[in-house]
Amino acid sequence: MRRETRTALSLVGVVVTMGALAWAAVPFYDWFCRVTGFGGTTQVSSAAPDEVLDEMVRVRFDANVDPNLEWTFRPLQTRMDLQIGENGLAFYEAINNSDQPITGTASYNVAPEVAGYYFDKIECFCFTEQTLQPGERIEMPVSFYVDPRIVSDRDAGRVRDITLSYTFHRTEPKRAALDSAPAETIN
Structure with a gap:
């Protein structure tokens, strides 16, 4: 596989991972606050x-x-x-x-x-x-x-x-x- 293709796939993987983490952040934070009383x-x-x-x-x-x-x-x-x-x-x-x-x-x-x-x-x-x-x-x-x-x-x-x-x-x-x-x- 060419180096440019690997770099592009890695960047797409990073973007997808960041999007998934951002999507999960709100429900996770809500759950964390309810369980711990945080904030x-x-x-x-x-x-x-x-x-x-x-x-x-x-x-x-x-x-x-x-x-x-x-x-x-x-x-x-x-x-x-x-x-x-x-x-x-x-x-x-x-x-x-x-x-x-x-x-x-x-x-x-x-x-x-x-x-x-x-x-x-x-x-x-x-x-x-x-x-x-x-x-x-x-x-x-x-x-x-x-x-x-x-x-x-x-x-x-x-x-x-x-x-x-x-x-x-x-x-x-x-x-x-x-x-x-x-x-x-x-x-």
């Missing part, structure tokens, strides 16, 4: 643990809105004190300030980041898209707990103040949501 990524659970400790933790609530989203978004409580392992239920409010339906998705994290591995959500509005009609106001729940294993973690064991932060971003609604929306009436 303050929270965990998902089906139920609160049976064990509730006598130690308390304070959870603060934060809300932000992407500038391209014409919503008001805020927590209905600024903080909650609960026992480690106890199920907490907090509410956020969203209002569509525009004259058109808007769909948004919430991204989230906790601070300090080391607490992300021990902050578990049972139910959350952030798991699905939210579509608000013009002027619509909704209250959205988040059910969560702080895993009792946090107290034995060398780095997170002394964390007793955690901030749960959400940012709503404008998204295009999924096709199923469009299909279930009521049709407009033309007079």
